[in-house]
Amino acid sequence: MNNISDIIKPENKVYGKSKLLLDKEMHYCPGCSHGTIHKIVAETIDELNIQEQVIGISPVGCAVLAYDYIDIDWQEAAHGRAPALATAIKRLHPDKYVFTYQGDGDLASIGTGEIIHVCNRGENITVIFVNNAIYGMTGGQMAPTTLEGMKTATTPGGRSHLTSGFPMKITEMIALFPGVVYATRQSVDTPAAERKAKKSVIKAFKSQKLKKGTSFIEIVSTCSSGWKMTPVEANNWMRENMFPVFPPGDIKDETGL
Amino acid sequence: MxxxxxxxxxxxxxxxxxxxxxxxxxxxxxxxxxxxxxxxxxxxxxxxxxxxxxxxxxxxxxxxxxxxxxxxxxxxxxxxxxxxxxxxxxxxxxxxxxxxxxxxxxxxxxxxxxxxxxxxxxxxxxxxxxxxxxxxxxxxxxxxxxxxxxxxxxxxxxxxxxxxxxxxxxxxxxxxxxxxxxxxxxxxxxxxxEEIVRLHGDWATTGKTPDRKRNIVTSLDLDPHRQEQFNLKLQRKYREIERNETRYESLLCEDAEYLIVAYGLSARVSQKAMEMAREEGIKVGLMRPVTLFPYPYDAIAELVPHVKSILTVEMSAGQMIEDVALAAENRVPLYFHGRMGGMLPAPEDILKLIKSIAGGTFDSADVPGFNKLWLR
The missing domain is CATH 3.40.50.970 (Thiamin diphosphate (ThDP)-binding fold, Pyr/PP domains)
Incomplete structure (x- = not known):
């Protein structure tokens, strides 16, 4: 039997927390996908060694404080407007990496105008779109991505398309724009899914370096508090109910990467 | 040249x-x-x-x-x-x-x-x-x-x-x-x-370099104590701006008995009316705020004891006149002439109003627009 101190050595280390993930305790609820997605973003920037060239735009919503957790320069946008900020920052600093990190209320509801025009202009930025089918921060109201029949604070009887429309498939929509070079839908519910999602984020940043156009990564996510489930139940519910409407996989990949 | x-x-x-x-x-x-x-x-x-x-x-x-x-x-x-x-x-x-x-x-x-x-x-x-x-x-x-x-x-x-x-x-x-x-x-x-950093400090989001902490541009602070401190800091800045940056132009105000206050295009038109009034022997002066914040309250207030009344001319229903009223502190009558909807004030109309004010009765019967004895 080895002594534990013989095992804990730098040469034996196979995985560790990215140095870009700050030690601040996250405010996210247990089971929330944001923490994992933050980790993926931090690891990507770390591994590509581009910390000095990255500017992130945080949204209004649960990820409003993303700037507290990842050690890069950040701007905090008004609700839905992150793509407009990113446009100007990228145009004025074309050699920097610019990404927005937005939820489904931010991107798919109040910010539809901005995201559509950023994609149509093919702005050379990366969009991380966290879709948990609900407004988390304000307490579980209906989002454009809320599933039919899903109960929320503003659809207590379940969402009906007759009064509230259908779950909006933003990623399929923006994939139509010639300026979008990469549109993919991922999840982080298993280690394998997480590794795949991270590969997408790396590809998106590499594509930005090559000035290829807009890259858009939707990550289907859980909101166990908003859904009123345990984290395990939320993951199962997501796979059973969200994946049929928002199926994971690449929708468009013209990066050549 | x-x-x-x-x-x-x-x-x-x-x-x-x-x-x-x-x-x-x-x-x-x-x-x-x-x-x-x-x-x-x-x-x-x-x-x-x-x-x-x-x-x-x-x-x-x-x-x-x-x-x-x-x-x-x-x-x-x-x-x-x-x-x-x-x-x-x-x-x-x-x-x-x-x-x-x-x-x-x-x-x-x-x-x-x-x-x-x-x-x-x-x-x-x-x-x-x-x-x-x-x-x-x-x-x-x-x-x-x-x-x-x-x-x-x-x-x-x-x-x-x-x-x-x-x-x-x-x-x-x-x-x-x-x-x-x-x-x-x-x-x-x-x-x-590099010049922006040297001239104005290293606060912008340009990518975090090892020599500084990450720069965060935000208007959010969820802590009410810190948010109030931030609000107080903003107010100190605004007071500093008031002290240092108030700009105005005063024309023929030294001997003026009647003061016109107007900004922008209304001031251009009022200047013509002032010149016409002067030709008729009515001592009119023009105060033109150049900065609207900070507003030249003090400069107007100093003129108030020396004039008989103030006419404010705007292309509105009377908005800046509220600041004129703050400066005048009810010490002289305030009159208003406003044109709206894309109509412009005319020097002849302003002259008519000045002559009627100088004559002791505010007669706006033949003057188009929104004319009012605003205060007193």
Missing amino acids: AEKILLKGNEAIAIAAIRCGCDGYFGYPITPQSEILETLAEMNPEKDTGMIVLQAESEVAAINMLYGGAGCGKKVMTSSSSPGMSLMTEGISYIAGAELPCVIVDIMRGGPGLGTIQPAQSDYFQIVKGGGHGDYRTIILAPASVQEMNDFVELSFDLAFRYKTPVVILSDGVIGQMMEKVELSPVKPRWTD
Whole structure:
């Protein structure tokens, strides 16, 4: 039997927390996908060694404080407007990496105008779109991505398309724009899914370096508090109910990467 | 001899922006200011100075592009007209709350609603008193000539960076569209990233380098104690601006018995009325606020004991007159003459009102527009 101190050595280390993930305790609820997605973003920037060239735009919503957790320069946008900020920052600093990190209320509801025009202009930025089918921060109201029949604070009887429309498939929509070079839908519910999602984020940043156009990564996510489930139940519910409407996989990949 | 050319006010704004080293313009077409965007697009400064010109998809996007551009340390400008300014006020509040420099041009038209495309000064409350949510102010410059449209662009950038605040050039459709001879400002190169840091500090989002902490541009603080401290800091800044940056022009006020207060185009028209009154022996003076925030309360207040009454002329239903009233403190009667909906004040009408005031009775029977004995 080895002594534990013989095992804990730098040469034996196979995985560790990215140095870009700050030690601040996250405010996210247990089971929330944001923490994992933050980790993926931090690891990507770390591994590509581009910390000095990255500017992130945080949204209004649960990820409003993303700037507290990842050690890069950040701007905090008004609700839905992150793509407009990113446009100007990228145009004025074309050699920097610019990404927005937005939820489904931010991107798919109040910010539809901005995201559509950023994609149509093919702005050379990366969009991380966290879709948990609900407004988390304000307490579980209906989002454009809320599933039919899903109960929320503003659809207590379940969402009906007759009064509230259908779950909006933003990623399929923006994939139509010639300026979008990469549109993919991922999840982080298993280690394998997480590794795949991270590969997408790396590809998106590499594509930005090559000035290829807009890259858009939707990550289907859980909101166990908003859904009123345990984290395990939320993951199962997501796979059973969200994946049929928002199926994971690449929708468009013209990066050549 | 400096270069002098004939320009529209809107063109002067665009050319001045390029010449003073502006890094980016983001705008949306709206009458009567579209020439600013059009002139910039035509001149295509990107090939010479690298200045970015982009037509945004909306005023909402334009002001948020400005927020992004200002946050990453660049000299950025937008322009719009009244209905567009309504859409921009949210963004202006964020930019003020994040303490970022930028220049915003409002070429006012009549309202409310879609109103008219003709000139007005009816955005005074909206622009000068805030417009957006929260306790913030912006520095407001009110040009009265095409030359000032040119001059105030560079001045606005200087003030914006000195105080890290949005600066608004508040003009109207006449000054935007009329042509006058303009002496252009000298050409200055755009700042490099290093110059911005050296001149204005290392606060912008340009990518975190090992020699500094990460820069965060935000207007959010969930801790009420810290948020109040931040609000107090903003107020200290606004008091400093009031002390240092109040600008006005007073014409023939030394011996004036009757004072006209007007800004922008209304001041131009009032100056003519003043000259006509002087020819008839009525001692009229003109006080023209050049900054609307900070407002020249003290300069007006000092004149009040020496005049018999004050006539405020605006292209509105009476907005700036509330600030005149604050300065006058009920010490003299206040009269108002306002034209609206795109109609302009006429020197002859102002003269008629002055003559009736000097004659002891405020007779506005033959004078079009909104005329009122405002106070006392």
